[in-house]
Amino acid sequence: MELVTPAIGLVFWMCLTFGIILFILKKFAWKPILKMLEERETSIQSALDAAKKAKEEMTSLQASNEKILQEARVERDRILKEARETKDSIIAKAKSTAGKEAERLVASARENIQNEKMAAITELKNQVASLSIQIAEKILKTELSSDDKQKALVKTLLDDVSLN
Amino acid sequence: MARDIKRFGRITFILMLCVAAIFSVRILFAQENKAETAGQKESSGNKEEKFNAGELIIEHISDAHEWHIAGHLAIPLPVIVYSPEKGISCFSSARFEEGKGNYKGYAMEHGHIRAVREDGSIDEPATAGLIDFSITKNVASIFITILLMLWIFISVAKAYTRNPGKAPRGMQSLMEPLIIFVRDEIAKSAIGEKKYKRYLPFLLTVFFFIWINNLLGLVPIAPGGANVTGNIAVSMTLAALVLIITLFSGNSNYWRHIVAMPGVPAGVLVLLTPIEIIGVFLKPFVLMIRLFANILAGHIIALSFFSLIFIFAEMNYALGYGVSLLSVAFTVFMGFLELLVAFLQAYVFTLLSAMYFGAATEEHHEHH
Numbered sequence: 001m002e003l004v005t006p007a008i009g010l011v012f013w014m015c016l017t018f019g020i021i022l023f024i025l026k027k028f029a030w031k032p033i034l035k036m037l038e039e040r041e042t043s044i045q046s047a048l049d050a051a052k053k054a055k056e057e058m059t060s061l062q063a064s065n066e067k068i069l070q071e072a073r074v075e076r077d078r079i080l081k082e083a084r085e086t087k088d089s090i091i092a093k094a095k096s097t098a099g100k101e102a103e104r105l106v107a108s109a110r111e112n113i114q115n116e117k118m119a120a121i122t123e124l125k126n127q128v129a130s131l132s133i134q135i136a137e138k139i140l141k142t143e144l145s146s147d148d149k150q151k152a153l154v155k156t157l158l159d160d161v162s163l164n
Numbered sequence: 165m166a167r168d169i170k171r172f173g174r175i176t177f178i179l180m181l182c183v184a185a186i187f188s189v190r191i192l193f194a195q196e197n198k199a200e201t202a203g204q205k206e207s208s209g210n211k212e213e214k215f216n217a218g219e220l221i222i223e224h225i226s227d228a229h230e231w232h233i234a235g236h237l238a239i240p241l242p243v244i245v246y247s248p249e250k251g252i253s254c255f256s257s258a259r260f261e262e263g264k265g266n267y268k269g270y271a272m273e274h275g276h277i278r279a280v281r282e283d284g285s286i287d288e289p290a291t292a293g294l295i296d297f298s299i300t301k302n303v304a305s306i307f308i309t310i311l312l313m314l315w316i317f318i319s320v321a322k323a324y325t326r327n328p329g330k331a332p333r334g335m336q337s338l339m340e341p342l343i344i345f346v347r348d349e350i351a352k353s354a355i356g357e358k359k360y361k362r363y364l365p366f367l368l369t370v371f372f373f374i375w376i377n378n379l380l381g382l383v384p385i386a387p388g389g390a391n392v393t394g395n396i397a398v399s400m401t402l403a404a405l406v407l408i409i410t411l412f413s414g415n416s417n418y419w420r421h422i423v424a425m426p427g428v429p430a431g432v433l434v435l436l437t438p439i440e441i442i443g444v445f446l447k448p449f450v451l452m453i454r455l456f457a458n459i460l461a462g463h464i465i466a467l468s469f470f471s472l473i474f475i476f477a478e479m480n481y482a483l484g485y486g487v488s489l490l491s492v493a494f495t496v497f498m499g500f501l502e503l504l505v506a507f508l509q510a511y512v513f514t515l516l517s518a519m520y521f522g523a524a525t526e527e528h529h530e531h532h
Contacts, residue, residue: 003460006397007227009244009296013303014401018373021310026365029317033343034364036324043329 215478217471225391225463228275228301229257233385241304244297245270245277247290257298302398305390309377317372346371346514354518355525363521366409370402371514378459378506382499393509394459396452403452406517407445414524451516458509462502469495 144150231239240258247253250269259267271280277298279290299307316335323336332340346368351360377398380388392398420426422440424433469491477484 002226003222004396006400007296007300007395008397009298010227010300010302010395010397011401012297013299014306014398017303017306017310018369018401018405021313021373022366022369024314025317025369029321030365030368032321032325033317034347034361036328037340037344037347040329 215471215474217468217475220471221464221467224389224467225394225460226275227391227395229272229277229298231301231304231390241301242299243270243277244299246295246297247279248293249290252297301390302392302395305377305380305387305392306398308387309373309380309392312376312380313369313372342372343368350511350515350518354515355522359522359525360518362413363409363518366405367514367518370405370517371510374402374455374513375507375510378510379503381459381463382502382506391460391463393455394463396456399452399456402455402513403448406451406520407448409517410448410520410524411444413521415526417526417528418524447516447520451513455509455513458505462498462505465498466495466502469498 144153229241229243231241233239240256243253243255243257243259245253253268253270255267257272260270260272266280266284269280271278271284271286273286277294277296279287279294281287316339320336320339323333331337347360347364350371351364351367354360355363374393377392381391381393383389422444423437425436425440428436473484473488473491476487
């Protein structure tokens with residue numbers, strides 16, 4: 001019977017001490033401990049979230065890198081193609097220009113030659129004319145060296161002149 | 165890690181053996197005392213007193229005004245007695261032995277303080293008016309537990325504030341899983357995410373109070389060995405606190421379910437409502453009985469195994485030694501079981517308290 005009869009003194013001390021320890025521990029132990037635990041849990045959670053986010057970002061970054069690389073590759077190909085085309089066109093243009101120039105040069109050369117030839121012919125003609133005049137002078141000099149000859153000439157000339 | 169656990173296991177085993185050894189030594193001393201008194205009685209012509217296991221066990225599990233350590237060695241504890249005539253009297257329990265068992269008009273009889281008249285006879289009406297506020301063995305043990313708890317948890321709290329954001333160390337890492345266990349497995353799961361924070365300090369305090377007291381109760385030498393949580397006054401106080409908190413935190417939904425369960429016909433309510441009202445008090449009552457009976461039983465079993473040795477030794481010395489081997493083996497086994505029970509009872513008490521709080525604060529929801 002004694003075992004199941006609560007002693008009033010023990011109940012009193014129990015209430016008192018339990019109340020005190022509940023108050024002290026609540027204020028000085030549970031509050032800071034639970035606060036710190038919660039803070040740590042949130043910090044761990046946020047760190048995990050951040051890591052996950054970073055991983056996702058990394059993946060997206062990698063994807064975008066890949067995309068950029070792909071674009072760059074395409075761009076390069078396009079540029080190379082363009083360059084090739086430009087080269088070809090330049091070469092073609094240069095070729096055609098050069099052909100025209102050559103034709104023009106040939107033509108002008110031909111013209112020059114013609115001109116030179118004409119000049120030479122004219123010169124030659126002039127020379128021939130002057131030579132002919134000199135020859136004629138010389139012939140005349142010799143033909144008209146004597147009075148007789150002069151008279152004969154006048155006579156021939158006069159003879160030619162028909163008094164018509 | 166695995167090595168640590170192995171080492172811990174080995175240390176625990178050695179500890180248990182020591183505990184068992186000390187237990188048997190204590191009972192040996194007690195037996196010697198008995199033998200001495202028996203011897204004296206024999207010389208004065210009385211019959212030899214037999215070893216009384218029941219008396220020994222009751223003596224060990226009851227509260228006392230002195231803290232028995234070994235043999236004749238006992239620490240006297242302060243006696244604080246209030247009587248309507250004489251007011252409060254304060255003195256050491258050692259005074260009783262010094263002054264022929266009688267001091268300031270008080271005497272000790274079977275561990276209880278009695279008021280006595282001048283001639284030494286017990287004054288029954290005055291005894292009935294006495295209130296005994298003595299620092300008994302259990303009160304002293306509660307003080308020790310409380311000092312231990314203050315020291316442990318304030319140092320743990322300091323460790324948290326000193327290095328915030330660091331991994332826990334030492335005592336901190338021992339206590340942290342338990343605190344998180346009480347918070348997540350008991351408070352959050354039984355009360356709910358929204359309201360558990362209000363009850364958490366009480367639940368944590370109750371859990372560690374019961375657990376540490378249970379563990380100290382397993383240690384047979386001072387400052388352990390007191391049967392605190394196996395004392396009805398202690399478990400009653402704890403259960404009463406649970407009842408008070410439950411009643412004060414009960415919301416309208418809780419009371420409606422007790423007074424008039426919704427959706428139940430009036431005829432049935434006549435039967436149901438008294439049952440529900442009894443249930444309100446029955447729940448903490450069961451809480452009290454469960455803790456008290458479990459811990460008490462643990463103490464009784466451990467002592468019974470050792471008493472067996474002496475009961476058999478009285479028949480035959482060789483038989484006593486033979487049984488002692490068996491008893492020690494059984495007590496070591498029981499010790500491990502009691503370690504589990506110490507935790508389990510703290511857990512069950514806290515969990516059920518949390519469930520009562522959870523039921524009291526549950527929000528109204530539609531019944532199907």
